[in-house]
Amino acid sequence: MAEQPSEENRPESSSLPDDVWEKFVQDSERDIRASAPKEPSARARMVTERLRAMDEAQARAAGGGKRRTGRKRKAAQPARPEGWRASPPLPVLERRSSRRRRVWSAVGVVVAVALAVVAVNPSAALSWLPGGLGEDGAGAADATLLSPETGRPSTAPPDAPAGTPTREEPFAGSPAARWEAGADAIRLPEAKAVNGVPADRIRAALKGTKDFLVAANLDPGVLKGEHPKKALDLVDPAEKEYLADLRDALRDPTVKNDPVWTFTRFDPAEVELAGDVRVRGRMTVEAVKGTAGRAVIKADYTFVYPMARVGGGDEVSRSIVRRSVEVEAVDPARFRADEGHIWITDVNGEISNDDCRDGDGFIRPQFLADRQGRPEPSGPARDPYDRSKDLKPADGDAGCGVVSRT
Template identity: 30%
Template sequence: MTTDDPATDRTDREDFPDWLRQLERDIRPGPAVRLRIWCRRRSRRLMGAVGVLLVLALVAGAAAYGSGHLRRPGPAAHPAAGPAATASPTAAPGPFAGTPAAGWPAGAAGIVLPAAHRTGDFSTAQVSAGLAQVRAALLTARLDRAFMAGRSPDPLLRHFAPAARASVRKEYATETIATYATRLAPDARLAPDPPRVSGRITYQATRDNDGARKLAVTTNFVWVYGFRDPGARSGYSVVLLHDTVVWHLPYPDDVAAASRGLWLHRTSSYGWGLDCGTIHQGLVRPGGLDPAAAPFPEDPEALYDPDHPIAVPTHC
């Protein structure tokens, strides 16, 4: 495209050599010729400008390359070696460490009720209510610390039928109580860890000699208690009690109002790690074997099995 701007025409003319002006009268150069002449006159300045552009391009490329490396994550640096980390102190082993009861459920978690079903003339609801009554009695008799350390049978008595409470009260101060409930000797100190429990519950419908219908619930549990024992290397000792108890719940229509509720029908148990002097009073505390007694005829760890027969040679 051409322009009629006089200023542009004047500048172009001044850049032409004298001989070209002389020839201009006869030959008027075209645009290509004018461009070559113009470039030749400014070659040094053009070379300098290109050099500057190349330098700028290199600088910009280097900056971009460096910037890319700054943004790109490098390999993870290894932390400088410093003082060795101090290991956290290992928790002291509990009282059940090294015994078969170490992995057993703690406390109430070990008393799992079977599913309730209609049994004989007992409806599903009656069976479910009866099982719950038995479980509540077990929780008090074997796991309630206030009851076990206390000196009153009342917390346990409330689980029984009114007519059954007198016999339980009478047994409270005798050796028989230990077959279905735990009473601690005054100087016995339980460890903070809950007792460990393993066993099962079964039930069936039955009748007594008078023909009264009964729901018989059989509980078979091993209870393992941890005690503080300053004389032991670990600071603890354990006592094991294994009991089998048959509980009766009469059919409500077959008995008087005072007899409705929980009854003890049969109890049996054995223990291990007990103090022989206090267990005869119905009190539990840890104690060692009588050195004068005959060696126990089997591996004591077998006594932790709920399927172990209740009848065992006594070590007291």
């Protein structure tokens, strides 16, 4: 019980009348009691526990999963060769190579509600998609495709009509149902001279960037775990340390050097592609500030892979991989440039729906059975389709988390 102010605490020099002092004592006691912490009632504790249990049950019903965030890696910085001119010495171009990976396991926060809607009226649910996916049995492939992305979206794409992905309809319930498929979805902007870099050099860098993205993320053999020779051959041979790291990762994957940071690879003994790969993104050209004769190509694309188990089963689990790649283009009158190759300065990525394991060299999509009995996920849910935000570097391990949809 809070102690009451006593007559002993009354200031000796106080000239307050007794009735005023008594009122002060009563007010002080009342305020102390009002501010003292109170133990919640048994009913309040019961309601709190019930709400917590409901939240946990809902998360488990939604598929429960984990996410993990990879560590930022910064390799040594080999210098680009000096320019052809010998006097005066030209600036040396350094590459800031950081391969970063964020990985998120699927937990489908809205899956339970979505399945309920489809169960009640699947035809009506599918008819909500533009393009008339209704009772005529049209598939997601017939949906009206979105126009190409020309700038950063202001918001995440809206929820697609509920649906369960199958081998026949691998993009049911996904915003990717309205995305373009394959290499044709990677469009090149018009090549113009930038910061003293001629238009033909910009054009070559743009094409090389697209070729690298296709070779690393869409090549059928690479997706099955084969050696990404085409992608490696595109990298400037002068980036010796970068190429050595990539080859080491492919030969002997480790936690610190996993090839999936750069190449999309699945284990062909476990899963197979169950449809085309949907792609959405953009490519831009910017001047490198502070140095004439240098420009950077910035590519930011999201790839959605519908995967099914090898050997049968109709269940499809989508893995979503977002990649950003930066490639430098230079004025050959100022800097040396190797024809037919690209100079990669930065690679960043985020992988959604994986098993939270680093170092085995594969992306392993999680199916419903894989998520049962797993530890409860933590952290706020992320939307892997939200392209309104930049990919952020991941410094150190940040554990596993959840995604809101796949």
